[in-house]
Amino acid sequence: MAPVCLSRSLGWLSRAIPLLLALSAGRAPALPEICKYCPGPVYDKSEVDLYCKQRQELTLSARCCLTKQGTIVGLDLQNCSLKELDPLFTEAHSAIVLDLKANPFEYISFSFRNFTELQILVLPRKVDCPGGHNAWDNITCGPDSCTCHGQIQCNSTVEPALCPENAYCVSDGPGLFQCLCTAGFHGYKCLREGSFPLLMFSGILGTTTFCISILLWGTQLRKIRAS
Incomplete structure (x- = not known):
């Protein structure tokens, strides 16, 4: 009787293990909290929307543009009534594109330390780009917003x-x-x-x-x- 039970148990395990592995592999990574910080999806034709839709390997979810592994490469928090940036914002340190326009910031006291990948940062018109003109290749301003383009990397040879x-x-x-x-x-x-x-x-x-x-x-x- 024991060999029969053992055989049945092994047969059940042989069917269950591949199923569990398949379910585990197909499970999507948890959505970062900052992506749900503000209601609604990414704004159509925003900098984040355009960047994400130009790259097939990226997907839009809530307010974020994400890699298949769940890494944030774009975050759209425009028009979210933000007066300051929450510490949760550090979840987006891997972002390449950030859109923070149409928020009532007087200034941004938040440090963008560790945001080394950031290349496009959209801010309300009256808010300065972090680090000033020396930190960006180009800064362009419109009636309601300014965009900081191309984060300048430090260079010991030049400086x-x-x-x-x-x-x-x-x-x-x-x-x-x-x-x-x-x-x-x-x-x-x-x-x-x-x-x-x-x-x-x-x-x-x-x-x-x-x-x-x-x-x-x-x-x-x-x-x-x-x-």
């Missing part, structure tokens, strides 16, 4: 003063950059030669953390006994 010696700059968003040490240097202003002593640092950090934990545990234990 060597951006970073100290033995370091190079990497763009970190419009008008933003960070300095990374070249190979063979580390530390403050990349002045120390050689590789960073990771094992030693980790050992010291781990030992210190362990000692502090033991000390705190002993202190709390004495308080419990005293009470």
